[in-house]
Amino acid sequence: MTGQGPAPAPTGADDRPRLLMVMPYRQFVAKARAAGFWVGAVWDPRLETPEYLDDVRASADLFVLADFEDAEGLRQTIRETAREHRAGWVYHIGREETMVAAHEVAEELGAGLNPAEAVRCLTDKHAMRELLARRGLSPVAFEAAATRREVPDAVARIGLPAVVKPTALAGSRAVFLWREPADLAAWTALVERYGYDGPFLVEEYLRGPEYSVETLSRDGRHQVVGITAKLLGPPPLFVEVGHVHPAPLPEARRRAVEELTTEFLTACGYRFGPAHTEVIWTPRGPRVVESQARLGGDRIPRLIRLATGLDIERAIFDALAGAPAAPVTPAGTAIVRFFTFPPGRVEEIRGLERAGRLAYVDELSLRLAPGDTAPEVRDSKSRHGHVIVSGASYEEALARCEQVLGTVEAVVDGTPARADGRTGSPV
Known part of the structure; x- marks a missing residue:
């Protein structure tokens, strides 16, 4: 049973509601505490640098x-920590790999904010496709393939062109x-580069512009914060x-995309x-590609903040x-563009400081330096x-993005x- 009424207040001097978070990014800890919560943080030290985790430790009430x-050891750690520190809620909005396990423990303890099955639907691409098919929503031809060996036959049945997705990898990998x-x-x-053998999802190739819908849900009601347009690299990797x-x-089109998304989240x-x-x-209209029970990555929360003033975190x-909930009204447009230089040895970087001085540049980061291999x-x-x-x-x-x-x-x-990969004449 899940719930999101007031968390039971602990006895003693500290009467803040207690929130135990699995894999909370450091800004989540700071913003949860600013909202009045006691915050416990559970982290794997291999997933971030020691300096980053030191920041989390310094911000949290418990680390x-x-x-x-x-998986079972993580469940036990969450279970024991939540009980010992009287957590009113257990919550996970980090990476998908451990999300379902955390929500299952939260549900077991009566400290969940979502049914574990709802989170599974949003994190498991195959489970999502099966649910949509049962509900007659966003029909897409698909097949599951448990291992690499089964993929070619599934592709043949779906028909070319087809998109093949590893269901246990994220970040477009x-x-x-x-x-x-x-x-x-x-x-x-x-x-083979990823050392991945399965499972996979094989789907019909959906042609058209791609968007992401950023939502905040409360008591099963879904507020559309905004729709983000995606800029994709060329096939076959997207x-x-x-x-x-x-x-x-x-x-x-905006209304149709919003309606499909909220109907899907309710389902x-x-x-x-x-x-x-x-x-x-x-x-044929909008089709759901996938969904995650978390914020969008790729600096989308920052784009929302710049365009609307809302700190979605x-x-x-x-x-x-x-x-x-406050209404969200765009007052402008924000764009993030990722740099994609051709692969090879970097001999020189030009224009970085000049671009950084432009008044409309909010963030500018380059991970390459002369002598590196791109x-x-x-x-x-x-x-x-x-x-x-x-x-x-x-x-x-x-126009400003093009200038940079x-x-x-x-x-x-x-x-x-x-920075977008277009090349000129040799120097």
Whole structure:
């Protein structure tokens, strides 16, 4: 049984409601405490740097280490810590791999904010597809393949082109568009790089622009904070290279995307917190791609803050504390663009300081320096840096983003390249 009424207050001098979080990022701890909560944090030391975890430890009221690869050991750590410290809620909005286990323990203890099955629906791509098929929502042809060996036959049954997704990997890793039989070799090489053998989901290829819908739920009611347009790299990998918030959308399309998303979240039984739901607008209308029971990554919360003024991270904990939901109204547009230089040896970086001095640049980060080897961009972790800009309109923000992309250059193997990968003549 889940619930989200007031947490039972502990006895003693500290009467703050008690929130035990699994894998809380440091800003979550700070914002939960600012909203009035006692915060316990459970982390695996292998998942962040010692310096980062020192920051979490300093901010939290309680800091506990656990081995997240030991599923039963993690469950026991959560269970014992929650009982010993009288946690009113146990909550997890970090990475998906351990999310269901944490919510199962929370449900067992009567300290959950969502049914574990609702979280499973949002974190398990296959479970999501099966639910949508049962409900007749967002129909998409799909097949599950338990191992790598079963994928080619599933692709043949779905028909080419087909998208093959590893269901246990995140961050666009090893998502592949299979366009012709000869792609078997390229796909096999890709999954071997990740050492991944399954399971997979094989789906029909959905053609059209892609969006993500950022929502906050409370008592099973879903507030659409906004819709973000995705900028995707070329097939077959579809690595996300940028986001625009809010998406420039016709009103009828915006309503249809919002309605499908909220209907989907209700069908899952999702009750509380953020969700990040990806949708493609196809010639047949909107289709759900996948969803997560967490905030969007890739700096989307920062885009929301710049475009609307809403601190969506703080809003999670304000909602948990019982504060009323505030309306969200865009006042401008914000864009994040990830740098994707060609792979090779970096000889020189140009224009970085000049771009950083532009008044409309909110964040600017480059992970490369002269002498480094720029890796091939094949997932979200291998991108080379990013910039965030904002403007009063979509057109203004886009023009500003283009200016930065044209200002920041790297000379790679003797050839100058813009931050979006376009190359010029050899130096």
